[in-house]
Amino acid sequence: RGLAGGPSRPVAPAPDMAPEARTDVAGGRPRGLHRLEGWQQMQALDQATEALGVASPYFRLHEGRAADTTRIAGRDCLNFASYDYLGLNADPGPRAAARQALDTYGVSASGSRMVSGTRPVHDALEAALARHYGCEAALSFVSGHATNVSLIATLMGEGDLVLSDAYIHNSVSTGMALSGAARRSFPHNDLAALERILENARPLHRHVLIVVEGLYSMDGDLPDLPGLLALRDRFDAWLMVDEAHALGPVGPTGQGVFEHFGLEPALVDIWMGTLSKTLASTGGYVAGSADLIRLLRHRAPGHVFSVALPPVLAAGAEAALVQMGEERWRIEKLHANGAHFLAKARGLGLDPGAGQGFGVLPVMIGDSLQAARLSERLLARGINVAPVTFPGVPMGAARLRFFLSSDHDTAQIDQALTVCAEELARLRDDGLGRLMSGS
Ligand code: PMP
16 A cells, blocks of 8 residues: 555554664665565675675676677677577568558557457467467467466466476466465476376365476476376366477477477467567467457456557567468577587586577586676676576576577587686686585
8 A cells, every 4th residue: 555655644663663674764665675575685695796796697788689699888799698599589570560560550559458459460460379379269468477477367266276397487476376276386397296296186176277388498398298288188187388488499390399299289278478589579478269268358467457469569479470480490590509509518518407409508507606607707708698596496506598599600609618618617626606505
């Protein structure tokens, strides 16, 4: 209430408050901000990195388009931190479609889909997505994150159970928490553990939803889709696959994880994905049965109570989807880059963990501080790659995460990995990064 409108008169601190919480300075504005657990964790991390002399690897300002190269602080760098897997973001095709929609419809849809926001480009995008997944219908949302939150919170509630892989994206976990359903996480890709949970918990719940990703963005590995479908059938559950990273990088023609396994996409109950990666746009989508889409159209809060995807972004995404299907060389190049990365990394003694060459390639470091320092040293040598540190990944599993694109060439990959191996050896020789060992 305080944030929404604010009390008109100052509120006296409760008598039992700690003295430092009584002042605005200690409490922050809005009052009490600095006592939040999230604030304190953020401060502790900032202070620790500052004390250890490590620059934050986050919020780096990119001065142009971030593709295979990027410009940071006036300097051109090799870039391995963009989701533009097939290099479609600056391609003339999606740009021309987006420009035409911009000229026709303006910058914004200026209303929710229900009220006044629907344009022909939305219908065209959704028809193309439904065709892609061999489903009856699809629906776009203005954000990928909001898609997962809304979708799960709409479908699941009290008396239901949502089961998610331990490496699932925050948008899924947030939707699970909001749904009010019981929730459990199973160890990453561990179907035996999932089976045990289902054996015990299935009889106690009305609906059970299993949520996995088509390509995991931490390890760069795939789910066992055939195994998941078998469990789904055996326990009468629903299976949802988040294809955010898989559309484009996975499958011989980049159609996603179903193509990789040679399965009919309509076997999966719910496909979800984002427009912000391979499709060079912004927003999210769901594809499935006509009834599922009808329900979301009418009930999903992120759809009903949020503005429509800007027409310019819908048009750009649809053009990118069509072009992806027509230009197979992009996917072949991305896969070749992935295979080259794996071979080169191993040759240099680097550990690509569970990475399988699909566009997301980790280089395992272990220690969080060492991963952050390595990223800093790479940037100093003109290579932009982000670390993933605890608590984003478990203790001792920090890594650098390379995102590859069909725009990259093998010389760029060789250069990045060679510098990475040199700098990692130097860090280890210096004994640097062990101060926080195990983290
Ligand atoms: N799902 C997954 C697996 C993601 O990685 C992301 C974002 N990286 C999202 C959903 C949210 O998508 P968006 O960034 O397009 O909102």
